[in-house]
Amino acid sequence: MSFSISLDATLATTKQQIHESFADFIAQQNIPEPKLANAIEYALLSGGKRIRPLLINLIGKSLGLSQTDLTPIGLAVECIHCYSLVHDDLPAMDDDDLRRGKPTCHIVYDEATAILAGDALQCMAFEVLASAHFSIFADKQRVELIALLSKAAGGCGMVAGQSIDLVSTNKQINIEQLTELHRLKTGALLEVCGALPCAISEHISIEHAELFRQFARHIGLAFQIQDDILDVTADTDTLGKPQGSDELANKSTFVSLLGLDGAKKELDKQHSKAVNALANLPYNTDELLSFTDFMVTRAY
Amino acid sequence: MSFSISLDATLATTKQQIHESFADFIAQQNIPEPKLANAIEYALLSGGKRIRPLLINLIGKSLGLSQTDLTPIGLAVECIHCYSLVHDDLPAMDDDDLRRGKPTCHIVYDEATAILAGDALQCMAFEVLASAHFSIFADKQRVELIALLSKAAGGCGMVAGQSIDLVSTNKQINIEQLTELHRLKTGALLEVCGALPCAISEHISIEHAELFRQFARHIGLAFQIQDDILDVTADTDTLGKPQGSDELANKSTFVSLLGLDGAKKELDKQHSKAVNALANLPYNTDELLSFTDFMVTRAY
Numbered sequence: 360m361s362f363s364i365s366l367d368a369t370l371a372t373t374k375q376q377i378h379e380s381f382a383d384f385i386a387q388q389n390i391p392e393p394k395l396a397n398a399i400e401y402a403l404l405s406g407g408k409r410i411r412p413l414l415i416n417l418i419g420k421s422l423g424l425s426q427t428d429l430t431p432i433g434l435a436v437e438c439i440h441c442y443s444l445v446h447d448d449l450p451a452m453d454d455d456d457l458r459r460g461k462p463t464c465h466i467v468y469d470e471a472t473a474i475l476a477g478d479a480l481q482c483m484a485f486e487v488l489a490s491a492h493f494s495i496f497a498d499k500q501r502v503e504l505i506a507l508l509s510k511a512a513g514g515c516g517m518v519a520g521q522s523i524d525l526v527s528t529n530k531q532i533n534i535e536q537l538t539e540l541h542r543l544k545t546g547a548l549l550e551v552c553g554a555l556p557c558a559i560s561e562h563i564s565i566e567h568a569e570l571f572r573q574f575a576r577h578i579g580l581a582f583q584i585q586d587d588i589l590d591v592t593a594d595t596d597t598l599g600k601p602q603g604s605d606e607l608a609n610k611s612t613f614v615s616l617l618g619l620d621g622a623k624k625e626l627d628k629q630h631s632k633a634v635n636a637l638a639n640l641p642y643n644t645d646e647l648l649s650f651t652d653f654m655v656t657r658a659y
Numbered sequence: 660m661s662f663s664i665s666l667d668a669t670l671a672t673t674k675q676q677i678h679e680s681f682a683d684f685i686a687q688q689n690i691p692e693p694k695l696a697n698a699i700e701y702a703l704l705s706g707g708k709r710i711r712p713l714l715i716n717l718i719g720k721s722l723g724l725s726q727t728d729l730t731p732i733g734l735a736v737e738c739i740h741c742y743s744l745v746h747d748d749l750p751a752m753d754d755d756d757l758r759r760g761k762p763t764c765h766i767v768y769d770e771a772t773a774i775l776a777g778d779a780l781q782c783m784a785f786e787v788l789a790s791a792h793f794s795i796f797a798d799k800q801r802v803e804l805i806a807l808l809s810k811a812a813g814g815c816g817m818v819a820g821q822s823i824d825l826v827s828t829n830k831q832i833n834i835e836q837l838t839e840l841h842r843l844k845t846g847a848l849l850e851v852c853g854a855l856p857c858a859i860s861e862h863i864s865i866e867h868a869e870l871f872r873q874f875a876r877h878i879g880l881a882f883q884i885q886d887d888i889l890d891v892t893a894d895t896d897t898l899g900k901p902q903g904s905d906e907l908a909n910k911s912t913f914v915s916l917l918g919l920d921g922a923k924k925e926l927d928k929q930h931s932k933a934v935n936a937l938a939n940l941p942y943n944t945d946e947l948l949s950f951t952d953f954m955v956t957r958a959y
Contacts, residue, residue: 390814391843395822399814446778449751451770470751474774475822478746478781479814485785486809489802498798502789505805509786514690514699514779522695522775543691 366649373413373433376426378404380434384487390479398468398476399483402441406459410582410654411436411552417650418571419556421642422563431491432504432555435484439512440548442480445473447521453608484508493559503558511551520544529609534616541583542576549579567640574636574647581629581654587612588622593658630655666949673713673733676726678704680734684787690779698768698776699783702745703738706759710882710954711736711852717950718871719856721942722863731791732804732855735784739812740848742780745773747821753908784808793859803858811851820844829909834916841883842876849879867940874936874947881929881954887912888922893958930955 381403390396412433419429448455448463449470456466465473488505510516520543527540553575557568590605591614605612613622633651637644681703690696712733719729748755748763749770756766765773788804810816820843827840853875857868890905891914905912913922933951937944 388815391819391839392822392826394826395814395819442778446774449774451749451751451774471825472822474746474749474751475818475825477778478742479818481778481781482809482813482818485805486813489806489809498802502798502801505785506789509782509789513782513786514695515688518775518779518782519691519695522692522772525771525775526692526694539691 366646366653369416369646370409370413373416374409376416376430377409377412377433377437380430381437384434384483384491394468394472395475395479398464398472399479401467402445402464402473402476402480403438405461407437407441409433409437411440411548413650414549414552414575414578415556417647418553418575421640421644421647422556422560424556424560425494427492427494428559429556431487431493432559434491435487435504435508436548436552436555438480438484438487439508439517442477442484443512443517443521443548445477445480449473452521452525481512484512500559504555507551507554507558511547516543516547516551520547524610527611530611532611534613537611537613537616538580541580545583545586546576546579549582550576553578567642570636570640574633574651577629577633577636578651578654581626581633581651584613584622584626584629585655585657587614588619588626589658590614591619626655666946666953669716669946670709670713673716674709676716676730677709677712677733677737680730681737684734684783684791694768694772695775695779698764698772699779701767702741702764702773702776702780705761707737707741709733709737711740711848713950714849714852714875714878715856717947718853718875721940721944721947722856722860724856724860725794727792727794728859729856731787731793732859734791735787735804735808736848736852736855738780738784738787739808739817742777742784743812743817743821743848745777745780749773752821752825781812784812800859804855807851807854807858811847816843816847817845820847824910827911830911832911834913837911837913837916838880841880845883845886846876846879849882850876853878867942870936870940874933874951877929877933877936878951878954881926881933881951884913884922884926884929885955885957887914888919888926889958890914891919926955 385396385400390399415433415436416426416429419426419432444458445464447453448458449465455463457463463473464476468476485505485508488501488508493501512518520540523540524544527536532540550572553572554568557563557571560568587605590612605615613625617625630651634648637647637651685696685700690699715733715736716726716729719726719732744758745764747753748758749765755763757763763773764776768776785805785808788801788808793801812818820840823840824844827836832840850872853872854868857863857871860868887905890912905915913925917925930951934948937947937951
């Protein structure tokens with residue numbers, strides 16, 4: 360793994376920040392139903408790679424933004440991500456019992472509680488952005504963050520992707536359809552991680568903001584292709600979920616449509632495009648480069 | 660029914676506005692998955708009393724606010740309300756096949772689509788508030804609307820109420836616990852309808868805004884008590900859902916805990932408190948008074 364020491368440290372810090380900021384936020388709240396409160400905490404704090412807050416932190420750092428302002432944004436995106444996992448795992452959806460090596464939310468609690476915990480987490484994302492303390496920016500930026508995140512997470516973004524995924528299961532789809540599916544299902548939320556820090560930067564140009572967004576888009580697709588590759592090459596313990604689950608669920612993947620070599624070639628292509636986007640930016644993007652390498656070489 | 664002609668007209672106009680503003684909003688969007696798009700439309704446009712947008716319109720009118728600014732707020736609240744109904748009706752939750760005299764969303768489509776349609780609708784509420792065109796007010800007010808709505812809808816509000824409802828089913832609870840349950844489950848969203856128009860009014864005092872909120876709180880409780888009364892006194896055709904469903908589901912209600920006469924007395928009490936709150940406001944609240952009468956005398 361080409362994960363650099365510096366990036367390892369940033370990742371560890373980000374994971375710690377997310378954990379603490381969530382705990383802080385929850386402490387300020389007072390969720391009156393203990394089972395719901397526990398399920399929300401379980402959904403958000405049961406590990407995970409924290410790719411999205413990490414991406415936000417790294418882009419934000421390269422733009423000179425403060426951690427105070429980046430942490431709530433990462434937390435909001437992670438609330439959306441975690442709610443989507445809880446709902447995706449439900450019996451009526453992907454029916455998964457295992458996530459990150461642990462029983463899924465509806466297995467630990469029950470289906471009703473998992474549905475409600477997901478609902479509360481989605482709501483929390485917007486509550487965080489509307490009410491968290493930010494150091495430098497004004498309501499105009501808050502509104503832009505909420506507009507960007509709601510567009511990425513909703514019926515024209517992540518939720519549409521999940522819906523396309525469900526109607527595409529057990530069907531033959533082509534590579535363009537698969538790419539569109541993932542552009543929405545995983546891609547929309549990862550892409551918006553490229554846009555959110557730019558929305559609170561006071562000096563970035565429209566062109567450079569677009570490059571960060573492109574970078575995040577290619578990273579997003581690379582992430583999904585690597586996921587598909589790992590599903591056939593890694594073992595269950597490493598993955599934290601059953602190996603071969605895509606094939607078992609009769610889902611089209613980059614590997615099933617392009618073969619393992621073809622998928623690896625597409626991964627390289629997305630990697631190059633992400634690196635090129637970074638190369639055209641007048642900021643220190645060294646850590647983002649390491650992150651990009653990590654995304655295409657990660658083994659879990 | 661003491662529903663006045665003027666209020667009838669306002670209600671009809673509000674229903675039409677909600678229908679049109681949703682159609683406009685959907686037309687601007689481009690939900691790429693037809694089944695999801697249809698389920699979202701079905702969930703939002705299959706009738707309903709539109710009590711919440713109506714309450715927002717009436718309070719807004721008494722404050723002199725423009726319809727342009729009230730419509731998106733009503734739409735956002737209705738998105739939240741409709742998503743909550745779709746999720747509440749799911750087999751893992753209340754398992755209801757009928758809503759407003761029509762098959763519920765997961766019966767018409769399927770469970771997965773109903774979960775996703777609900778998720779998209781919640782997200783849409785915040786997208787509407789972050790991106791809709793408002794005539795008079797600035798980002799500061801948008802942020803306040805989003806903060807208020809997310810607090811009312813989330814894990815400390817409506818979702819908590821639904822969670823308490825689920826853990827209270829098949830259990831003996833007392834009248835205080837039942838009141839708390841409904842203060843959250845139905846009350847939080849109705850109460851915030853009293854706060855949202857005040858948040859965009861430039862002249863209202865804190866004391867008067869609090870009176871509108873109190874008014875909406877009592878209206879909210881009265882609404883629920885009347886719901887419980889109708890569940891034992893009205894027939895299935897009038898209700899649009901099976902009569903006696905609360906008793907069948909082994910849920911405590913104001914009628915089961917206080918008896919029919921006791922429930923009616925409590926309804927009168929909440930009615931009086933709502934009327935008193937209005938009486939102390941220096942605005943024309945004639946239509947709100949008619950609305951209050953409607954809430955305690957409605958037969959459906």
